[in-house]
Amino acid sequence: MSLPRFTWSSDALPDRTMIDAFDRDGVLIIEGFVDADARHRLVERIDDLVDDFDPETVRTVFSTSEQSHAADTYFRESGDRIRFFLEEGALADGELTQPKSRVLNKIGHALHDLDPVFDGFSRMPALGRLARGLGQADPGLVQSMVIFKQPRIGGEVSLHQDATFLYTDPVSVIGFWFALEDADESNGCLYALPGGHTAGLQERFRYNASGDLVMEPVAAVDWDLDAAVPLVAPAGTLVVLHGLLPHRSGPNTSPRSRLAYTLHVVDRAASWSPDNWLKRADTMPVRGF
Ligand code: FE2
Numbered sequence: 512m513s514l515p516r517f518t519w520s521s522d523a524l525p526d527r528t529m530i531d532a533f534d535r536d537g538v539l540i541i542e543g544f545v546d547a548d549a550r551h552r553l554v555e556r557i558d559d560l561v562d563d564f565d566p567e568t569v570r571t572v573f574s575t576s577e578q579s580h581a582a583d584t585y586f587r588e589s590g591d592r593i594r595f596f597l598e599e600g601a602l603a604d605g606e607l608t609q610p611k612s613r614v615l616n617k618i619g620h621a622l623h624d625l626d627p628v629f630d631g632f633s634r635m636p637a638l639g640r641l642a643r644g645l646g647q648a649d650p651g652l653v654q655s656m657v658i659f660k661q662p663r664i665g666g667e668v669s670l671h672q673d674a675t676f677l678y679t680d681p682v683s684v685i686g687f688w689f690a691l692e693d694a695d696e697s698n699g700c701l702y703a704l705p706g707g708h709t710a711g712l713q714e715r716f717r718y719n720a721s722g723d724l725v726m727e728p729v730a731a732v733d734w735d736l737d738a739a740v741p742l743v744a745p746a747g748t749l750v751v752l753h754g755l756l757p758h759r760s761g762p763n764t765s766p767r768s769r770l771a772y773t774l775h776v777v778d779r780a781a782s783w784s785p786d787n788w789l790k791r792a793d794t795m796p797v798r799g800f
Contacts, residue, residue: 538705545749553689554691614661665699668760674755686775691746691771692768695744698767701742
């Protein structure tokens with residue numbers, strides 16, 4: 512199946528066609544959402560963050576295919592900080608295997624609060640209108656990530672639902688995924704199961720009573736993995752993901768990078784689950800648009 516593609520004048524409210532498509536498919540693809548100037552500002556800011564990054568401070572290798580990072584304090588504490596995560600295989604005997612600009616998997620998870628450039632971009636009023644138009648009463652920005660998907664070594668992200676990681680009752684999380692560079696099948700674009708958001712939540716990643724981070728089944732869901740469609744996204748595209756939509760991304764086997772920025776927004780009218788992995792200091796309440 513091919514999904515509809517929208518262009519949206521961000522001065523307007525999302526129209527009925529967009530809302531219906533989101534309710535039906537669990538995903539909206541909005542082309543040309545980020546103009547070239549705004550995109551370049553973000554890319555330049557990412558370059559500066561990478562320049563300032565000291566690899567010696569990193570002691571974890573992030574991989575969602577294994578949950579080995581779960582026990583790592585560096586990850587646990589990153590909910591209200593700006594931290595740098597490496598690709599698997601980036602370190603050999605404690606040394607970087609490539610220049611630091613080529614080994615980063617992602618930066619997260621509070622760029623939207625702590626970095627002025629990302630704060631300004633993430634709080635553009637259009638995103639608030641979009642979140643409200645898609646059903647959130649009181650949207651709040653909880654998580655942000657720069658995802659590098661490096662040429663040749665960018666790892667895959669396995670099939671998941673964002674509500675697994677950012678749970679509210681009722682489920683409310685919406686993912687905004689911005690293509691800062693062209694994303695297609697060869698450099699690790701997103702894939703999703705359109706309509707799969709209606710089948711419920713499969714699992715939760717949360718703290719248990721012992722203080723361990725665990726992946727816990729919620730309900731068995733029979734996903735038709737063959738039905739996944741590539742969400743090809745030219746630079747500047749915004750992909751909006753329902754929190755229950757199963758999605759993944761492939762490895763980057765191409766010589767091209769696939770830089771993206773993601774922002775996750777929950778409805779503050781829903782109840783935030785205190786056992787979520789993502790913790791924020793009391794001095795950093797979740798802010799809206
Ligand atoms: Fe996701």
